[in-house]
Amino acid sequence: MKLDAILTGIGLKTKNLFVLDLSFPRPALREFASAYPHRYIHAPLKTSIALEFASGMASMGKLVLIIPYENLNEASLNPVLNIKIICRDESAKWENFETSLKAFGSANLLIPHDE
């Protein structure tokens, strides 16, 4: 899976990247999970709890990436916390992914739909 490979590469340089995977029933990332087990959490939680959990992690200075079960709305996130939510979109391209991930603040990160 392309997202898995790209995140594993980014995770090597970005030590404060944590991934919260809400995929159900199976985890979305295997390569990242085995490379950085302390920075990967697979927990199919209710969205509200997952967002608050990610907020707690981000308030400790971490960059948190959420892989949701289905597309989420990031409007309820605190804009000063560094939380990104993966959103699948037909028009998305991989070229901007790393820059968008590292930009400060909360946002949806668009990735191609077939991922």
Place this chain on the structure above:
Amino acid sequence: MNESQKKLRLDALNLIRKFGKGSSGQNLSCIDLIEALYFGKENERNIFKYDPKKPQWEGRDLFVLSKFEALPALYAVLKEAGYVLPEPLPYLPDRKTPGIEFSTNKHIAGFAGALGMAKIIRSERTTQHVFCLCADYEFETGSAWEAVLLASKEKLDRICLVIDENQNIDSRLQEKFEAFGWRVIKLREAHSHDDIAYAYMKARLTQRKPTVILASTVKSAGVPFAERRAEYDNVVFSDSEMEEIKKILI
């Protein structure tokens, strides 16, 4: 009740009157739990590490208030501890306020945020600890138990959850938390400074599993005419009631 507990009660009730709204009974029931955390000592050392002159000190312990109705109680304790609080004080927990670690306006949100902090502390293997105060009615929702299960699965031993139990709900929290793999400490006397401080110390020493302290508190504790009466949970005391309370507590 010691002098510090009495003074903090008066301060919290005065803050509620200043806000013009609030939950007096709910603040009075859990203020001793917060007081013992900030001022409790074991062998002359503070149980809770903090520095009011450096609210963002990286080595500090973290206290998250999930039961946000008790915010006036927390403000009273923070002021007594030496924190410089802004005026006017926010009515809901806001991270911009010194001493407040997590912004929340929903129940159980603070607990979930505290788990996120505990996850980072465990990953980085620092010596910090997270304490979180919740009310028992917050665990009437299913999503709270998802968070409880997550804490156990991730072995978040750097979190100590304190539950203020006084709603007389037949929730069997002790059995449930033990079934989810948490260490449960049940306080014999939920308004005794020494008992509470000792429980916090035991919680700090627990390894490989999260800890919950179950405190069977008394509603509106410290105000005899309001004690154990649910109608005083969410009220602001009147002028005459405050006069009577001052005679009791001073």
